[in-house]
Amino acid sequence: MAQANTVRILDGSTFVVSEDTGDIEATPSEPTGLFSLDTRFLSRWVLTVNGERLNALSYDDLQYYEARFFLVPGMPTHYVDAKLSIIRERTVGGSFHEQVTILNHDEKAVDLEIRMDAGADFADLFQVKDEILNKKGETYAEAEADRLRLGYRRGNFRRETLISSSQTARYDRNGFTYSVHLEPNTQWSTDIDVHTVVLGPASEDLRMELRVPSRDQPSLQRGLEEWIAAAPKVNSECEHLARTYRRSLVDLAALRFSPLSLSGQTLPAAGLPWFMTMFGRDSILTCLQVMPFVPGLSRTTLCLLASLQGTRFDDFRDEDPGRILHELRAGETAAFEEQPHSPYYGSVDATPLFLVLLDEYERWTGDVALVRELEQEARAALKWIDNYADLVGNGYIWYERRNTDTGLENQCWKDSWDSISYRDGTLPPFPRATCEVQGYAYDAKVRAARMAREFWGDPAFAEQLEREAEQLKERFNRDWWVEDGQYFALALDPDGRKADVLSSNIGHLLWSGIVDQDRAGKLAEHLVGPRLFSGWGVRTLAEGEARYNPIGYHNGTIWPFDNSFIAWGLRRYGFVEEAATIADGILAAARYFDGRLPEAFGGYPRELTKFPVEYPTACSPQAWSTGAPMLLLRTMLGIEPHGGHLAVEPRLPIGMGRIEVLDIPGRWGRVDAFARGRLNLHQLSG
Numbered sequence: 001m002a003q004a005n006t007v008r009i010l011d012g013s014t015f016v017v018s019e020d021t022g023d024i025e026a027t028p029s030e031p032t033g034l035f036s037l038d039t040r041f042l043s044r045w046v047l048t049v050n051g052e053r054l055n056a057l058s059y060d061d062l063q064y065y066e067a068r069f070f071l072v073p074g075m076p077t078h079y080v081d082a083k084l085s086i087i088r089e090r091t092v093g094g095s096f097h098e099q100v101t102i103l104n105h106d107e108k109a110v111d112l113e114i115r116m117d118a119g120a121d122f123a124d125l126f127q128v129k130d131e132i133l134n135k136k137g138e139t140y141a142e143a144e145a146d147r148l149r150l151g152y153r154r155g156n157f158r159r160e161t162l163i164s165s166s167q168t169a170r171y172d173r174n175g176f177t178y179s180v181h182l183e184p185n186t187q188w189s190t191d192i193d194v195h196t197v198v199l200g201p202a203s204e205d206l207r208m209e210l211r212v213p214s215r216d217q218p219s220l221q222r223g224l225e226e227w228i229a230a231a232p233k234v235n236s237e238c239e240h241l242a243r244t245y246r247r248s249l250v251d252l253a254a255l256r257f258s259p260l261s262l263s264g265q266t267l268p269a270a271g272l273p274w275f276m277t278m279f280g281r282d283s284i285l286t287c288l289q290v291m292p293f294v295p296g297l298s299r300t301t302l303c304l305l306a307s308l309q310g311t312r313f314d315d316f317r318d319e320d321p322g323r324i325l326h327e328l329r330a331g332e333t334a335a336f337e338e339q340p341h342s343p344y345y346g347s348v349d350a351t352p353l354f355l356v357l358l359d360e361y362e363r364w365t366g367d368v369a370l371v372r373e374l375e376q377e378a379r380a381a382l383k384w385i386d387n388y389a390d391l392v393g394n395g396y397i398w399y400e401r402r403n404t405d406t407g408l409e410n411q412c413w414k415d416s417w418d419s420i421s422y423r424d425g426t427l428p429p430f431p432r433a434t435c436e437v438q439g440y441a442y443d444a445k446v447r448a449a450r451m452a453r454e455f456w457g458d459p460a461f462a463e464q465l466e467r468e469a470e471q472l473k474e475r476f477n478r479d480w481w482v483e484d485g486q487y488f489a490l491a492l493d494p495d496g497r498k499a500d501v502l503s504s505n506i507g508h509l510l511w512s513g514i515v516d517q518d519r520a521g522k523l524a525e526h527l528v529g530p531r532l533f534s535g536w537g538v539r540t541l542a543e544g545e546a547r548y549n550p551i552g553y554h555n556g557t558i559w560p561f562d563n564s565f566i567a568w569g570l571r572r573y574g575f576v577e578e579a580a581t582i583a584d585g586i587l588a589a590a591r592y593f594d595g596r597l598p599e600a601f602g603g604y605p606r607e608l609t610k611f612p613v614e615y616p617t618a619c620s621p622q623a624w625s626t627g628a629p630m631l632l633l634r635t636m637l638g639i640e641p642h643g644g645h646l647a648v649e650p651r652l653p654i655g656m657g658r659i660e661v662l663d664i665p666g667r668w669g670r671v672d673a674f675a676r677g678r679l680n681l682h683q684l685s686g
Helices: 076-081 125-129 217-230 239-254 280-290 296-307 350-365 368-373 375-388 435-454 459-479 505-512 517-527 560-572 576-591 628-637 681-685
Strands: 006-011 014-019 033-036 039-042 044-049 054-063 066-073 084-093 095-104 110-119 138-143 148-154 157-165 170-172 175-182 187-199 233-236 640-642 645-647 658-666 669-676
Touching (some): 006 054, 006 066, 006 084, 039 157, 039 187, 044 054, 054 217, 095 110, 157 175, 217 239, 239 628, 280 350, 280 560, 280 628, 296 350, 517 560, 628 658, 628 669
Antiparallel strands (some): 033 039, 095 187, 138 148, 170 175
C-alpha cells in the first residue's frame, strides 16, 4: 500500500519504509518499518534531539538502496533561525546502516541529548497485510554494554535485531541515548548498524551459515554499476524511452531476491511492499520479459522452481506432483502453517509457464545442459497438465482450491475474488478454466516437443506432444469462441457455459499461438478498439461489461505487464501496427511515473484524464511492470532468436525516432539491433 510522504529503500528481501523524516512508527496495518524475509525487524525508530521531534527540510532516495534526510528540530516555524541541522544517511544491504550527523550553526557551544527510540514487533508481513497482529510467542529486549538486542521467540522460530553504534551510547530496553557537547560551527556523527538475525534450532545464525552477505554502500554501488554495465545499452532519440529502460534496469536490480537456500544467487521478487519474495508466475513472466537483457535470472528461477516442484497431494498447500509453486514465504505464519505458503502451490499457470521459460531460455542462451538436467521436472510438469489439472475431464486446465480457509479462489493471474464473471456480472461456480491458461498449455506442449526431439532423445514423445497440442488448439477454438462478440470467452464453468465477457486475456492467447489464424484479426480489432484500449493501454475488462470499473483491480484497470504480452502476441500474428500502438501508449504512460511503471493504473479514457491515474494500492516497484518496457523493446524491434543468430525486424510507433540496443547477449555472443521510427506529420512539416 502506498503511503503519503513515505520513503522506500530496498535490497532484495530487505526493505525499509519510513516517514519523510526517516522515522518509523509502525501500526499493525501499515507496511512501515524494516522488513526482511517477511518479518518486521524494526517497528519503531524515532530520532529526537533534546526531546524534540525533527522536521524534514528535504529528503533524497539517492539509489534504490539508500536515502538521505535533511532535518531540523522543532516545528516548521523554527526553520528560519534553526541553530542545528541533522542529516540521516541510510543504506539497506541485507542489513540496515544509518549515519546520523548533527551540525551546530550557532556561535555558542551546545549540549545535546540525542535519543533514538527503537522497538520491534516482529510482525509477519501477512499479519500486517491482514491488519491482525496476533503474536503467540515471546518478545524480549536486552540492553547490553555495547548494543541493544531485540528478539522474538516461538518454539524454534527465532528472530533478533541487533543494534550497535560507533559512538558510545547508553542502551536501554527502548532505545539508546548520546550525550554530546558541540562547539560552535562543528559537527558530530555516529554510525548505527542494525543487523537482522535469523536463528536456527541450535541458535545458529542461518544467514551466516549459508553465507548470505550483508553489503555496505560501496559494494552496493559497485554491484549496481556492474549490473548496468553487463546489460545491453539502449540509446534513443525518444529520451523518455531510454530513461524508462534505465529505471527498469535499476528497479530490476533492486528486486533481485536471494532465498536462504540459494547462497547469493538471485531471481526477481514480485514487488514492494507485500511481495518481496518468490512467486512462480511473477518470476517466470518477468524472466520472459527481460530475457534479451538479463537472461541469467532465468537459470536461477528455473533451478529453484524445479527444486521446489510439488511431489505429493497436499490439500493445505494445494500441492500435486509436478505442480510449480505459486508463492514461497519465510515468516512466522508460514513456519507454523497458519498460512500455506511454505510453499503454496495454488496457481494453474505457473506449471505450463515453467515449460515455456525453459524452452525460451535455451533458445536464447544455448544452455542445453540445463534442459537435459531438468528433463524429469519438465516431464512431471507435463504430467500435471494432463493428469491432475483437468478436474472436469475434457482436456482443459481447471482450478478449484482445496484449502478453503486461506487458499486463493482464483488461481489465474487475475486472482482477485470477482475477476471472473459472466456478461451479466454474476460469478461462475467452481471449478473454473480461464482462457489464457489453455494457451499456455498449448505453447508448453509445442515447446516441450522441441525439447524432447532435440535434447531428450525422445522423438516419439515429441510427436505425441505435437498431436496433443494440435487437438487442444482445435477443441479450444471450437469451445471458447463467443460468436455474437467475435472473441474468446474469459473462462468456462464446469457445465461448459462461457464467461462471455470481453477481456484482455485474449491478447495472451495470441502470444501463446493457440488462436486460429482466421480469428486473430478480430482479436486485434478488439484489443485496440475503444472498449478495451483506453489510449494508454488495454483494459483488463472491456468498457460496457457489467463489472467494468476503471479502477477495479482486474475489472478495468490497465496492467503494463499484461499489455507487454498482448503486444508481443499481436506481433507474433503479424499485427505490427496494433502492437506498436499498445507499446506507444504504455511507454507514454511511463513518462508520468518517472519511468517506473506501477503494477496497475486506471482504465479511464486518455482524452478524459489527460494523464494516467495510478491505482491506489499498486505495488511499486513491481517485477513484471519493471519488465514491461524491456518486452516492449523486444516487440518493437522484432528481436527473435533463430538458431545461432538473432533476427531483427523493427516496426516502431510513429514519431519514436531512432533506437539502438547494443550488446544483446545470447548464444550468438553479443549483437546490436537498430531501428528508426516513421516521422509524424508535425515532424515532416518541421
